[in-house]
Structures are given as structure tokens and as C-alpha cells.
Amino acid sequence: MLRLLLSNCNRSDLISRSLLQHLPQSPLGARLQNATRLMRQHQWAGPRPAAAKVQTARALLWGGGCLGVGVAARSWWTSRALAHCEANRLAGVIQHTLQQETDKNFDWKRLWTYLEPHTWELIGAILAALIVAFINIRIPNLLGDLVNRLARYANTYVMDPINNSFVKDVSKPASNLLSLYMLQSGFTFVYIYLLSRVGEQMAARMRQDLFKQIVLQDISFFDENRTGELVNRLTADVQDFKTSFKHFVAHGLRSGAQLIGGSVSLFMISPHMAAIALASVPCVVLFMSYLGRKLRSLSKSSQAQAERATGVCEEALSNIRTVRSSACEYREMELFEQETNEAARLAQELGYGIAVFQGLTNFFLNTLVLSTLFMGGHLMSTESLTPGALMAFLVASQGVQRSLSQGSILLGTMIRGLTAGSRVFEFLSLQPKVELLRGYVIPEERLHGEIRFENVCFAYPMRPDHLVLKDFNLTLRPGQTVALVGASGSGKSTIAALLERFYEPTSGNIKLDGYKLSDISPYWLRANVLGFIEQQPILFGTSILENVRYGKPDASETDVFDASKLAQSHDFVTSLPDGYATHVGERGTQLSGGQRQRIAIARALVKNPRILILDEATSALDATSESEVQKALDTAVQNRTTLVIAHRLSTIRNADLIVVMDQGRVVETGKHDELMAKRGLYFELVRQQERRENQEQILDQAQILEPPISENSPNVETTKNTVQ
Numbered sequence: 006m007l008r009l010l011l012s013n014c015n016r017s018d019l020i021s022r023s024l025l026q027h028l029p030q031s032p033l034g035a036r037l038q039n040a041t042r043l044m045r046q047h048q049w050a051g052p053r054p055a056a057a058k059v060q061t062a063r064a065l066l067w068g069g070g071c072l073g074v075g076v077a078a079r080s081w082w083t084s085r086a087l088a089h090c091e092a093n094r095l096a097g098v099i100q101h102t103l104q105q106e107t108d109k110n111f112d113w114k115r116l117w118t119y120l121e122p123h124t125w126e127l128i129g130a131i132l133a134a135l136i137v138a139f140i141n142i143r144i145p146n147l148l149g150d151l152v153n154r155l156a157r158y159a160n161t162y163v164m165d166p167i168n169n170s171f172v173k174d175v176s177k178p179a180s181n182l183l184s185l186y187m188l189q190s191g192f193t194f195v196y197i198y199l200l201s202r203v204g205e206q207m208a209a210r211m212r213q214d215l216f217k218q219i220v221l222q223d224i225s226f227f228d229e230n231r232t233g234e235l236v237n238r239l240t241a242d243v244q245d246f247k248t249s250f251k252h253f254v255a256h257g258l259r260s261g262a263q264l265i266g267g268s269v270s271l272f273m274i275s276p277h278m279a280a281i282a283l284a285s286v287p288c289v290v291l292f293m294s295y296l297g298r299k300l301r302s303l304s305k306s307s308q309a310q311a312e313r314a315t316g317v318c319e320e321a322l323s324n325i326r327t328v329r330s331s332a333c334e335y336r337e338m339e340l341f342e343q344e345t346n347e348a349a350r351l352a353q354e355l356g357y358g359i360a361v362f363q364g365l366t367n368f369f370l371n372t373l374v375l376s377t378l379f380m381g382g383h384l385m386s387t388e389s390l391t392p393g394a395l396m397a398f399l400v401a402s403q404g405v406q407r408s409l410s411q412g413s414i415l416l417g418t419m420i421r422g423l424t425a426g427s428r429v430f431e432f433l434s435l436q437p438k439v440e441l442l443r444g445y446v447i448p449e450e451r452l453h454g455e456i457r458f459e460n461v462c463f464a465y466p467m468r469p470d471h472l473v474l475k476d477f478n479l480t481l482r483p484g485q486t487v488a489l490v491g492a493s494g495s496g497k498s499t500i501a502a503l504l505e506r507f508y509e510p511t512s513g514n515i516k517l518d519g520y521k522l523s524d525i526s527p528y529w530l531r532a533n534v535l536g537f538i539e540q541q542p543i544l545f546g547t548s549i550l551e552n553v554r555y556g557k558p559d560a561s562e563t564d565v566f567d568a569s570k571l572a573q574s575h576d577f578v579t580s581l582p583d584g585y586a587t588h589v590g591e592r593g594t595q596l597s598g599g600q601r602q603r604i605a606i607a608r609a610l611v612k613n614p615r616i617l618i619l620d621e622a623t624s625a626l627d628a629t630s631e632s633e634v635q636k637a638l639d640t641a642v643q644n645r646t647t648l649v650i651a652h653r654l655s656t657i658r659n660a661d662l663i664v665v666m667d668q669g670r671v672v673e674t675g676k677h678d679e680l681m682a683k684r685g686l687y688f689e690l691v692r693q694q695e696r697r698e699n700q701e702q703i704l705d706q707a708q709i710l711e712p713p714i715s716e717n718s719p720n721v722e723t724t725k726n727t728v729q
């Protein structure tokens with residue numbers, strides 16, 4: 006789906022045509038840009054850790070050794086080209102290792118970029134939370150005051166409460182207390198409301214940035230990361246971070262302020278009791294930070310495991326037809342069960358750690374209350390403490406106790422939040438190697454559609470030690486149809502992927518009308534020059550009109566109809582009850598394979614591309630659909646340079662040039678008749694295919710001739726018995 010997204014980049018969404026026009030258009034400008042890009046890449050590799058330097062040196066020595074062997078084994082020219090491939094491949098290995106070593110600590114600076122636009126709201130929330138904390142510190146003193154006054158009337162029977170001095174005496178501290186309660190609730194509302202605004206807006210921006218960053222990544226990123234895991238980061242991790250942030254700021258600030266303020270007032274009420282009560286706090290703090298570190302690493306593995314479970318679920322659901330047709334429902338259930346059980350086990354371990362911590366903290370705090378009562382009673386008996394002061398001390402110490410126990414919950418929240426945040430920021434800081442908009446645009450009058458592959462070597466980033474293309478050379482002249490054939494895995498689709506700039510060659514060049522592809526804006530290239538038709542095209546769950554328009558968002562209805570006529574889809578679309586407004590279902594499941602394919606062809610043609618890439622566009626179809634789609638393709642390729650990746654060799658007999666590939670190299674080129682006369686690999690492939698097709702025909706005929714199974718036939722009996 007992402008390949009499709011990249012190959013049909015939505016121009017109106019990302020950048021206006023005028024911006025594209027302003028990009029440098031001369032080869033010199035492009036060379037300068039390329040040089041800057043290379044310099045930046047070089048700077049990135051700049052300060053290498055010592056271990057990496059050793060690794061680099063080792064790798065280079067090893068590379069040197071390999072070069073030596075290569076020189077001895079091959080002719081000078083071939084080995085020089087391959088040595089170059091090997092050196093570049095090694096550079097890939099080193100870069101991959103270095104990337105894995107990058108620090109994944111929490112990025113506070115990046116967090117600030119999200120908070121900065123809400124500075125005033127945040128300050129307001131912090132102030133309101135601090136005021137609440139201050140009020141909470143004041144309340145015990147006022148309560149103590151009230152209790153002292155009430156204590157005076159402990160043994161007095163109040164006859165007339167209205168005219169009695171009791172009311173006058175008590176009303177002032179009581180009304181003071183009431184006003185504080187009202188202020189406390191008002192400021193609580195303010196900070197909770199402001200924090201939730203900041204949190205929601207921050208989370209929305211984070212999600213948008215993360216999605217943008219993910220969509221812009223190189224295709225190799227998607228080879229490495231599973232879709233479900235990416236979706237998990239976009240949803241669960243951002244959610245976790247937001248919740249933890251709000252919780253932490255709201256309760257953390259209040260608890261922190263209350264802890265400090267409450268401790269001060271404890272000292273003011275009774276320094277003796279306060280000293281005893283707070284003596285053991287440093288031990289709790291030390292214990293808290295030790296456990297915090299342990300819990301953080303546990304939380305990290307627990308969240309990563311949850312991500313894996315989501316990955317399994319997403320993969321199974323998005324490929325439900327394959328799961329069903331392979332009868333793998335129970336396997337998928339089992340796999341999901343294993344992954345979720347493991348996630349639950351890790352989460353339980355985390356919960357266990359937090360529970361131990363909280364239990365110990367509670368025990369500590371309760372013994373603190375008990376010792377306070379014991380000490381307070383003793384001081385009261387010696388008349389060095391009033392009952393009001395004891396009451397104030399107890400309420401204040403309860404405030405401190407609440408803050409401390411909040412601290413243990415906050416610790417868990419903070420751990421979860423920091424882990425989720427660093428996972429989100431990890432992807433936010435990734436930079437794609439190929440920048441979508443960087444590069445120049447070839448002026449219309451110079452765009453002819455000539456493609457040259459010059460000594461291209463390539464290894465996939467996920468398998469840097471496996472060279473897929475070795476010194477690959479090929480020229481496609483403007484308007485020519487060139488077919489790539491070869492055994493499975495020989496590198497045909499890789500050629501198409503390189504032409505689309507889904508990957509960059511490890512060495513060598515690909516040129517379009519003499520301009521290096523690496524200097525051209527990939528966005529412009531895919532949006533204007535290349536039309537890509539895949540073997541199994543994916544449609545989006547919207548109308549046929551929107552699906553065709555996906556190739557060119559500003560296409561008029563007439564453009565869509567014209568492209569559909571060229572793709573032989575107009576007639577079947579207009580015969581549908583809703584015509585172009587027909588919904589195709591998720592991934593286009595409500596259409597037949599041939600219909601999907603023809604809509605995909607219309608989607609590619611609507612932008613009138615100069616170059617068409619057909620990746621086995623008919624191989625997944627039955628004979629009727631194949632002939633319809635083939636008709637569409639025959640019209641589509643006219644006046645365009647076309648690269649056909651062929652499986653059914655019968656469909657490319659008329660190609661202007663057939664290129665036979667074997668293990669990433671070109672081994673034969675020519676027209677069909679020339680290659681057949683050569684009796685080389687192409688001849689062999691054609692023969693193999695003919696034999697296979699004959700065998701399939703014989704099997705089909707055998708099935709037709711086989712008598713229908715009757716109710717009484719032994720086969721049916723056997724089946725019945727087996728089922729029973």
C-alpha cells in the first residue's frame with residue numbers, strides 16, 4: 006500500500022506545482038544539491054564511537070581481503086566493478102550497525118517543541134496546581150485552629166447556638182476553611198482543564214508528525230518494521246504518553262509541592278515529631294529510584310511485546326483471505342495467544358514490581374501515622390502539644406503521606422510515559438535517506454523517457470551481504486518496450502523498485518534522459534513520469550472514481566473517463582448500478598481480479614506517464630481476464646517507454662527488446678526470434694514454460710473427462726466415514 010502511495014504521491018496535499026518549479030532544474034544545481042546531501046550524510050557518520058571505528062577498520066580489512074580474492078578470480082574489469090559493489094555493500098553493513106547503536110534515551114528537547122506552543126496554558130496549569138498544593142498545606146493549620154476552638158466547648162452544653170459565643174468563635178475559622186475549600190475546587194478545575202487541553206493538542210500533533218514521518222520513510226523502513234507495530238506506536242504509545250504526561254504534571258506537581266510544603270508545616274507545628282517522622286524518608290527515596298530503574302526496563306520490554314502482539318493481530322486481519330484459504334485461523338489464534346500471554350506475563354511482572362513498591366510504601370506510611378499518634382499522645386500528656394496542634398500534625402502528615410503514596414503511583418506512570426515517549430520520539434527523529442522533494446525536475450521539452458542502468462550493483466538494506474544486482478547494464482530507448490525475463494529471484498522486480506527509487510543502488514547509476522535519477526526529485530518522478538502497475542494491485546476502500554484519481558488528484562472527470570477507456574474499464578464501470586461512484590470495498594475486494602487490474606491501469610494512465618512499469622501485470626489472472634487486461638496494456642504502452650517484468654513469456658514475444666537475467670546479471674539480450682535461435686537460457690525458459698502449460702492442459706482435460714462422483718461411489722462413502 007505504501008509503495009502505491011509513494012508511486013502516486015498526492016501532489017495537491019504535499020506541495021504545489023509552483024514549489025516544484027522552483028527546485029533547481031539544471032544538472033549543475035542538482036550536482037551541488039547532491040554534494041550537500043552527501044556532505045550531510047558524511048557529517049552524520051562523523052563522530053563514531055570507538056567500537057564502531059574498530060568495526061569499520063575490521064570491515065575494511067575484510068573488504069580488502071575480499072577485493073584481493075576478487076582480483077585473482079575474475080577479469081580485471083569485472084572484478085573492479087564487483088569490488089566496487091562489495092565496498093559499497095560493506096559501507097551499507099557498517100551504516101546499518103551504527104544506526105542500531107544510536108542512543109534511544111528520552112529526548113527532552115523534542116518534548117519541549119511540543120509543549121512550547123502551549124507555554125501559557127502550561128504555566129497556568131502549573132500555577133493552579135501549585136495553588137491547590139498551597140491550599141492543601143494551609144488546610145491542616147486552619148483545621149487545627151478550628152479544633153482548638155471546638156475543644157474549648159468540649160464539656161459545655163450550648164443552649165442557644167445562635168446567640169452563643171460558640172458561633173462567633175467558630176464562624177471565622179469555619180468560613181476561612183470554607184473559602185479555602187472553594188478556592189481549592191476552582192483551581193483544581195482550572196489545572197485539570199488546562200492540562201487536558203495541552204495534552205490533547207500535544208498528542209494530536211505528535212500523531213500527525215509521527216504519521217508524516219512514517220509515510221515519508223524509505224521503503225526499506227517498511228521492510229524492517231511491521232505495520233501493526235507502526236500502528237501501535239501511532240495509537241497506543243501516543244495515548245500512553247499523553248495520559249502519563251497529564252497525570253504526571255497534575256499529580257506530580259501537586260504532590261511534590263505538598264510534600265515540601267507539608268514537611269515545612271510539620272516542622273513548624275512540632276519540630277520533634279517532624280524530625281522523627283521524616284528521618285526515614287531518604288531511605289524511601291533511594292529505594293524508589295533503585296526500583297524505578299528496574300521497572301523502566303521491564304516496562305520497555307512489556308510495551309515492545311504488546312507491540313508484537315498487535316503486529317500479529319494486524320497482519321492476520323489485513324490478510325484474512327489468505328489466512329482463511331490456508332486454513333490457518335487456529336495457527337494465528339495460537340500465535341496471538343502466545344504473544345499476548347507473553348505481553349501479559351511481562352505486564353504482570355511490572356505490576357508485581359509496582360505492587361511490591363506500593364505495599365512497602367503504604368506500610369511505611371502507616372507506621373509513620375502510628376508513631377506520630379504515639380509521640381503526640383506523649384507530648385500532649387506533658388502539655389507540650391495542644392489537641393489542635395496534634396490534629397493539624399496528623400492532617401498535615403496525612404497530606405505528606407498521600408503525596409508519598411502518589412509518588413509511587415507517579416513513578417509507574419512516569420516509567421510508562423517515558424518509555425512510550427521515547428518509542429514515539431525514536432521514529433520522529435528518523436530521517437529518510439531519500440528526501441521526497443529534494444532534486445530537480447526535468448523540463449517537459451527535455452523529457453523523452455530514455456532510461457540507462459550503468460554498472461548498477463544493489464543489495465537490499467535488510468540483507469546488505471547479499472548482492473541482488475551485480476554490475477547491471479541496460480538501456481531503454483524512448484518509446485521502446487523492454488521485457489525482463491529470468492528465473493524467480495533473478496532480480497527483475499528489484500530493477501523496477503530501483504527505477505521507482507524505492508531503493509538507491511549500492512553503486513553505479515540509473516539515468517533518465519541523461520540526468521542521474523538520484524538527482525531528480527523522487528516526488529516529481531513518481532507523480533509525473535512513472536506509471537507503475539503491480540501484479541496484485543491494491544485499491545483503496547472508496548469509489549472507482551477516487552481510485553482512478555489517486556494517480557492524479559487534480560484530474561477532471563473527463564481525464565478519468567479517458568484513462569478508463571484506454572484501460573478498457575470504462576464499459577464495465579458504466580454498466581455497474583452506481584457507475585464510477587461504486588464503492589470497491591476494502592482493498593477492492595468487491596471487484597474481480599481483472600477489474601481491479603484494469604482500474605489500476607487507469608490509475609497509472611490518468612497521469613499520462615512517459616514511462617510505464619508493468620510488474621507481471623497479467624500473471625495473476627485467468628485466461629479471460631488476462632486477454633482483457635492484455636488488450637488494455639497493448640493500448641497503454643503505445644508511445645511510452647515500457648519496462649515489462651514478465652512471467653508468462655507468451656505475452657512479451659513482440660517486445661522490442663528481451664533481456665534475460667540470471668542471478669542479478671544480464672546474460673542475453675535480443676528479440677524473441679533471435680534469442681530462440683541462440684538456444685540459450687531464454688530458449689530454455691520458453692521450453693520449460695511450454696512444458697508446464699502442456700501439463701496443465703492435460704490435467705484440465707483429465708478433470709473434465711473424469712465421471713461425476715455419484716452418491717453411491719466408494720469415494721463418497723470414504724469421505725462420509727472419514728467425516729463421521
Ligand SMILES: Nc1ncnc2c1ncn2[C@@H]1O[C@H](COP(=O)(O)OP(=O)(O)OP(=O)(O)O)[C@@H](O)[C@H]1O
Pocket residue numbers: 228465466467468473491492493494495496497498499500
Ligand atoms: N525487500 C527485500 N529485502 C530483502 N531481500 C529482498 C527483498 N525483495 C527481494 N529480495 C531478494 O532479492 C532477490 C531478487 O528478488 P526479486 O523480487 O527482484 O526477484 P524476481 O526476479 O522479481 O523474482 P520473481 O520472478 O519471483 O518475482 C531475491 O533473492 C529476493 O529474496
